[in-house]
Amino acid sequence: MxxxxxxxxxxxxxxxxxxxxxxxxxxxxxxxxxxxxxxxxxxxxxxxxxxxxxxxxxYDHQSDSGADSDSETCTFPYNTTDATGAEVNLTSDPDRIVTLNPSAAQTMWEIGAREEVVGVSQYASYLEGADERTNVSGAGGPSVEAVLNATPDLVLVPNSSYGAASERVEQIRAQGVPVYVFGQPESLEFVADKTERIGRLTGNCEAGTERADEIRQSVSDMEQxxxxxxxxxxxxxxxxxxxxxxxxxxxxxxxxxxxxxxxxxxxxxxxxxxxxxxxxxxxxxxxxxxxxxxxxxxxxxxxxxxxxxxxxxxxxxxxxxxxxxxxxxxxxxxxxxxEAYEEYRRLQSEESTVTTTGGGERTAETRTTAETxxxxxxxxxxxxxxxxxxxxxxxxxxxxxxxxxxx
Structure with a gap:
């Protein structure tokens, strides 16, 4: 029934x-x-x-092909263009981030920047500590009031949220809050690029690049x-x-x-x-x-x-x-x-993430593999x-x- x-x-x-x-x-x-x-x-x-x-x-959107050419410096002010073609101007390194979807929130958690997140959607509740952030979800989309009350320096917006509630996103943007809308995800390479992009936007360039490289390496290992x-x-x-x-x-x-x-x-x-x-x-x-x-x-x-x-x-x-x-x-x-999975695990073990420190020392971090x-x-x-x-x-x-x- x-x-x-x-x-x-x-x-x-x-x-x-x-x-x-x-x-x-x-x-x-x-x-x-x-x-x-x-x-x-x-x-x-x-x-x-x-x-x-x-x-x-x-709307006609651009692809999120990673951070811009000046991402290596990771300095601010920083100007870029989002998937809607709108200019995004960040006068300083943002430290109050609102994410309107769980994938952007998860990315912030994965690059070690969760403390910069002040607002999340209701569906990001699975992330540890997400319940301590402001819930910016509203009926049928993001709550403009809740987002603005969180006083963000930057709002990260999924493609679908903009497509379904563009007027709300534009209301937020009209208040002078920098808003970045992402394009349509079609691959794990998009995920890697998006991870780099979020790292650049939030001043976490090195962490974003490292996590993106881990994703690309995992894909390469599976293909091999x-x-x-x-x-x-x-x-x-x-x-x-x-x-x-x-x-x-x-x-x-x-x-x-x-x-x-x-x-x-x-x-x-x-x-x-x-x-x-x-x-x-x-x-x-x-x-x-x-x-x-x-x-x-x-x-x-x-x-x-x-x-x-x-x-x-x-x-x-x-x-x-x-x-x-x-x-x-x-x-x-x-x-x-x-059998290929076992080979993949072997490759992951051999090619675990290696970070070169300023002193030339190398430390290994074990990659994440599938869990039951x-x-x-x-x-x-x-x-x-x-x-x-x-x-x-x-x-x-x-x-x-x-x-x-x-x-």
Missing amino acids: QRSAVVLSMLLVVAAVGVAVVPAAGATAAQSPGSAGHAADDAAVPASDVEDLDDAPP ALEGTEKPVGLNVFYGYTSGANTFIGDLMTTGGLQNGAAENFTGFQMINDEAVVQINPEWIVVPVGSSVPETAAYESTDAVREDNVIRVETNLLQQPAPRSVQAAETILESVHP VTEPSPSTTTDSPGFGPAAALVAFVVGTLFATRRD
């Missing part, structure tokens, strides 16, 4: 906002700015489970470990959606040793129907923890379900374009290619990608219904 209510609510919202439904395999999904074609940072299905996959913005290995077909599924071409999760899958079965037919994040599932016939299915594989004849006919080849990955790792996402690729690699993920209790809240304005509304309704069911 409750599941029917969820489905009915989704259909009603889809009808109201016009979210595109994924065509059967073999058809090409047309994309348009702000559609469900790309998932994003700040919506949920339920609300916590689609928080950080960026939607194609309703997989050389000559055949990649089986995989499919990512979460609450009726899949990850097609040009998606962050799609890149995680291929980095971990799978072919993205949805990539040949779909672009971005879109709903997938049973016909497409049957035609793709994945050998492996990747789902975030808390999202089940649909119990339909189509899914049950796949090699993945028949062989029990379902990989459940912690949502905060799988669906947030942030440094810890490397662990999602590691989890996939360990499940699909255990256990499914949380129904009351556990996790974070992940969201969608553009239309799909975000669908996500909100579904999230509310799921939350009601848990209460």
Whole structure:
């Protein structure tokens, strides 16, 4: 009864906002700015489970290709341009940062700059100490009042938050607060670039570069470990959606040793129907923890379900374009290619992060590798990608219904 209510609510919202439904395999999904074609940072299905996959913005955006040329000096004043084309002027090293999505917050934690963060979204609560920061989330997006009351020197904005609530972001910017909007994440390289960019913006250049290099090295080690290995077909599924071409999760899958079965037919994040599932016939299915594989004849006919080849990955790792996402690729690699995973671990051990100190000494820091993920209790809240304005509304309704069911 409750599941029917969820489905009915989704259909009603889809009808109201016009979210595109994924065509059967073999058809090409047309994309348009702000559609469900790309998932994003700040919506949920339920609300916590689609928080950080960026939607194609309703504006022409530049790529986040790392810090600017003068990042080596890491000095201020510092002027740059964000994904919306807006100039961002930082007169001094900011020490009061507000993050409107958990991936930006996680990045600040990962580069050792958590103490500079004064405001976070509600979905960043999984980060240690996040509950001590101001919650800047509001109904249907960020709270302008809460953000301004935190008196930030810089606000870091996900692509999806801008796409769904650009007027709120512009209200913040109109008060003279520097705002930086990120572009659409499509790969782990984007994550590395974003990590460097956040380091530069916040005056943590060295830490940002070091963490970005760790991400790139991990990807390189996985690629080396997989050389000559055949990649089986995989499919990512979460609450009726899949990850097609040009998606962050799609890149995680291929980095971990799978072919993205949805990539040949779909672009971005879109709903997938049973016909497409049957035609793709994945050998492996990747789902975030808390999202089940649909119990339909189509899914049950796949090699993945028949062989029990379902990989459940912690949502905060799988669906947030942030440094810890490397662990999602590691989890996939360990499940699909255990021998290659052991080789990867060997490479990681040999090529652990080495930092050269001013005195010429070298110290090694052990890299993070995949950890066993256990499914949380129904009351556990996790974070992940969201969608553009239309799909975000669908996500909100579904999230509310799921939350009601848990209460």
